[in-house]
Each structure stands twice: as C-alpha cells, then as structure tokens.
Amino acid sequence: MGFLVKDGVLKKYIPKRGIRNVVIPYGINVIGSEAFGECKNIQNVTIPDSVTIIGDWAFWNCTSLRNIKIPDSVRSICSGAFCGCTSLKSFVIPDGVKYIDGETFEDCISLENIIIPEGIESISYQAFSGCSSLKHIAIPNSIETMDYPVFDDCEKLERITLFGFDIDINEFDFYDTDISDIRSMLKNKNYNCEINKYIKFSMVSQIFLQTGQPEAESYIKNNFEELITYFIDKNDYDTFKKLLDTDRLVNENNIMKIIDYSIKHTQESGDLQIQAYIMDYKNRKFPDLDPMENLKL
DSSP: OEEEEETTEEEEEEOOTTOOEEEOOTTOOEEOTTTTTTOTTOOEEEOOTTOOEEOTTTTTTOTTOOEEEOOTTOOEEOTTTTTTOTTOOEEEOOTTOOEEOTTTTTTOTTOOEEEOOTTOOEEOTTTTTTOTTOOEEEEOTTOOEEOSOSSTTOTTOOEEEETTEEEEGGGOOOTTOOHHHHHHHHHHTOTTSSSOHHHHHHHHHHHHHHHOOHHHHHHHHHTHHHHHHHHHHTTOHHHHHHHHTSGGGOOHHHHHHHHHHHHHHHHHHOOOHHHHHHHHHHHHHOTTOOGGGTOOO
16 A cells, blocks of 8 residues: 655555555645545554544545544544445544534445534534434534534434434424524523424423423413424323423313314324323313313314
C-alpha cells in the first residue's frame, strides 16, 4: 500500500491486494477529497492525531470499513466523508467538530450507534439519510440549525432526543419549524407558539409529567382532548395512562369525548388496551356517567 502526500495533505491512498488494515502516518494534516474513495477491501483505519480535516467524500463507498477511530484533533468532517460505508456499525464524532455536513453518513445502512457530542451546532441536508439500522439518535443541546431532511429513509429510527425530550420520528417534521423556535418555546414556556403541534404535544407532556410545570399544565388543559387523542392514535399507552391518571386534567365533558374516540380507535385498530383502561377509569372516577348517551358511532 502507499500514500500520495503533498504539503501535509493525503491526496490518494493506493491499496495493495489483501491489505485490510490501514495506518495513516503521523504528520498528515488533511485526508483529502476522495482519498480512500471506493477502497472496498479496507476494514480498519487508524488516523493519527496530526489530522485536523477529513475532506469531502474521503471514505465514500468503503463498503468493508468496520472500524475507524477519529482523534480529537479533527475539527472538520466534510460532505459525504463516510457516505456508503455500508459495514460501519458505530461512530463517535470528536468533541472539536462543530458541523455535520450534508450526506456525511448517507447510506451507512449498518450504522446502529452514533455519538454526537455537545458543541455540534449544525446538521446539514441528508447527513443521516438511508441509515436504515439506526434506531435512536440524541441531538445535543448545542444544536442551532438543521437542514431538512436529515433522517429520511431511516426505516428503523423510532425516536430522536432533542433538548432532553424524546420525540417520535413520525412527528420529527421541521420543514415549517426552526430549531431556535423550539429553544425559545422551552426557555420562555410559551406553548402557544407556532411550531409543529405534534412535537409540542410530545415535549409539553413530558415537561408536565416530569416537573408538573404550571405553564405546561395550562396548555394541556386547554388542548386536552386533541392531545390525548394524539397519544391514543400513537398507541402510546404509557403516556396516555399517566395523563389520564392526573385527575385534575379530566372532567365529565372531556371524559365522554375521550371514551367515544377510544371506541372508534378500537374498532379501527383492534387494540382493546386503551379502551379497557379508560372504561375502567370512568367507572372509578365517574361511576354515574353513561357513555352510551353521547356515543357517536
């Protein structure tokens, strides 16, 4: 194997047949654009702490690459750097990196674990598109901008943690919502702001259940019927039950409407769990109410 190097920039890696492990020599400062592009046999790469930049598409389509440790000296990982690394299962972004450029991990279909450190300020377009094995990702509190879509075609991604709150991936739609608006909503406790209401339902419910915050409680009371039906539709039995068990949110008017909705949901989904619980709740808390009087089938 060999390296073409000029002025501290690794221009091109020249593979040798049968070589699976690559150790980049100390003194390299930049791994250049496409330096390892389509080197399909390498499995392990060691990068020295003299490297500060990993260039555009540096390791793209290295389909056998399984292990690569990025040293803390790296300050920039450029566009498409690991795109198509289909054997890569985990990745730790070093603390000094501020931006995740577009398509950096696109089509890393085996990627299951990605550590994004505090300090990341921006995640660009399609950075994680096609990461079909990724189930959860935590976005650090330092995030300022995201260029969407970021997670399209992540088939197994179920939830994202943002500002400490878990959000269902199906509601992670920020095409009409800016990260700064969410940060402002949380800071100012202004839950009547114009952001995606499903993200708001998820976050505000967690705030209320964890802290009992009065502003969160007020918002939930004013939107209780729509919010509780949202969790019914998600089959989120745990959150549904916790909100219902907060008796001060429930009254004779909204319990009847929720019963009505839960029956329709059961007819459509075949899931009896939520309906069974709410009927038991009604019998305990409102034994004199007859749900058949207002039932709308």
